[in-house]
Amino acid sequence: MPPLNALRAFEAAARTGSYVAAAEEMGVSSAAISQHIRKLEDYLGKQMFLRLNNRIVLTDAGHAIFDGAAVGLQLISEVTEQLVLDRSRSRLVVSAIESVAERWVIPRLTSYSRSCPEFRFDLRVEPDPVDFARHNIDLRIAYNPTHYPEHAIVPLEHDVVLPLCSPEYLERNPAVRDHGMAMVPGDDLLHTSWGPSFASHPTWHDWFVKAKLSPHLATKGFQASNSRVALDLAGQGIGVALGQRMMALDDMAAGRLVALSDITIDLGHSYCLVYPRAKKRKRHLAELIDWFTRADTPSDS
Amino acid sequence: MPPLNALRAFEAAARTGSYVAAAEEMGVSSAAISQHIRKLEDYLGKQMFLRLNNRIVLTDAGHAIFDGAAVGLQLISEVTEQLVLDRSRSRLVVSAIESVAERWVIPRLTSYSRSCPEFRFDLRVEPDPVDFARHNIDLRIAYNPTHYPEHAIVPLEHDVVLPLCSPEYLERNPAVRDHGMAMVPGDDLLHTSWGPSFASHPTWHDWFVKAKLSPHLATKGFQASNSRVALDLAGQGIGVALGQRMMALDDMAAGRLVALSDITIDLGHSYCLVYPRAKKRKRHLAELIDWFTRADTPSDS
DNA sequence: ACAGTGCATAAGTTTTTCTTAGGCAGCGTA
DNA sequence: TACGCTGCCTAAGAAAAACTTATGCACTGT
Secondary structure, rough: OOOOOHHHHHHHHHHHHHHHHHHHHHHHOOOHHHHHHHHHHHHHHOOEEEEEOEEEEEEEHHHHHHHHHHHHHHHHHHHHHHHHHHOOOOOOEEOHHHHHHHHHHHHHHHHHHHHHHEEEEEEEEOOOOOOOHHHHEEEEEEOOOOHOOOOEEOOOOOOOEEEEHHHHHHHHHHHHHHHHHHOOOOOEEEEEEEOOOOOOOOOOHHHHHHHOOOOHHHHOOOOEEOHHHHHHHHOOOEEEEEEEEHHHHHHHHHOOOOOOOOOEOOOOOOOOOOOOOHOOOOOHHHHHHHHOOOOOOOOOO | OHHHHHHHHHHHHHHOOHHHHHHHHHHHOOHHHHHHHHHHHHHHHHOEEEEOEEEEOOHHHHHHHHHHHHHHHHHHHHHHHHHHHHHHOHHHHEOHHHHHHHHHHHHHHHHHHHHOOOOOEEEOOOOOOOOOHHHOOEEEEEEHHHHHHOOOEEEEEEEEEEEEOOOOHHOOHHHHHHHHHHHOHHHHHEEEEEOOOOOOOHHHHHHHHHHHOOOHHHOOOOEEEOHHHHHHHHHHHOEEEEEEEHHHHHHHHHHOOOOOOOEEEEOOOOOOOOOOOEEEEEOOHHHHHHHOOOOOOOOOO
């Protein structure tokens, strides 16, 4: 394989007929072009150009190499610039932590997309921290903003947890329906294993203490591996989850989950939107941020 | 245009499915491949591979880039390797100084070529010194061997100059035909402007002194810009040239030029064949050298 | 449990690329 | 004819890229 940068310099010089023009095109000095072409000629063992004092003319060997190189380089350029172009069109790269992706981000992205049919996005579900520059991320829904001190932060609502269950559960438990949390059996409690990414790890014990109810109820019940699983199980009517209100908004609006109490416990951080300040003006970004931060944003479900 | 070396590394990794295999193919470490691919991904803003612990799988974007890059790079490789291959086949690059090219080298190359129909050569006519490595020269017919101390030297005959004219001239000058140089009018002498590349610059004056004839005859006549022009003019019957015997061999053999005297003056250097020792075994080279050094080598004219 | 494998990255070294400067040889113009 | 301008060539030094080794990580196979 020939030296590819030298070949590129040669192609530019052959096409333009001038080292100086090739240098301008490639953003280097004409001396650099000259050295590249010499290197290519050494590799090939043939002169690519006839030098007529301060003019160059392609030799037969130069023509042969130029024809092939021009096509090959053009193909490479097209296929890679196409990808670069695709990503710079009105499409956004949205990255979210897993806990917020399915129940919060996807519905809102979907509803925004329906309001702007030409809008396209890449959605990536990945843990904190992420590398904005490397992965070309436009917007990140994060839980811990301290990972991104150099970017713009737009806080979302400060999430809390509260007791949630399904109507079906209530129908099967009239005492709970009529008298609230005080009547929930300990065995019906859904406990959440908060992962290390959460700033706090609220437990049923915490909640009962705050509610001034007997904490002894809080040692029994189900164990869910994460917050999302807890909500899913609650939605199935199995029991009562100390669930994230933000994740449950749509289910609550649709009547699939109901809150058994208004007493909530804060999670340590707010979810927030993070974006590089330089991308402020990118198409759809500001609109999407606004869409996400409206309290009354309709979701699609 | 993407970073081409990174693209090449990516193509090898994609094709082989492994950084380690790509590294072996390219003769670098797997860390180098990894860094190249990261650079490409940063440029394109997309991951090319999905990393599955210690395995890699192309993403959709990776497939799109790979398809184009593979074709482009293959084209480039083929067209350049073809040239490299062409030059390594049984063809020789023969370089000669101008004074010896037309009347000595070309006839002998032609006759050798006729005896070996598959033989092909590049003949370059250029002054001393030449760059063997850079221009991939196999054989050089040089005048001054001191330019090439590191190469093998095969001396050709030690050239001399002597009085030459055409039969037509003699027919028009019976006195010269019958009594030789003593009867040549000064006005019929062809003087040669020897260029700086000749080690000596013999004049008619020198010749007459050596011949013990009156030197006063040697200030008149024609002026030829170089040795070849002088021979051409002599061949046209204009006058008598102090011409190079070596260059005149074929004309003499054909009867187009005749020597008016056996008295000669040495030129400072011999013509010689020069070749890089490493190329000794290259096909046709030894045969051609032998062909050139045979005293009785037939020429084609 | 442990050895082996392959990718990722840091840090330092080596190589390549690039720069500026000066040379050369022609061309066009006064 | 003299001179300014142009573009290619190359040397030498600076900057950038490429490469190395070493180490870490997470898996696989025994």
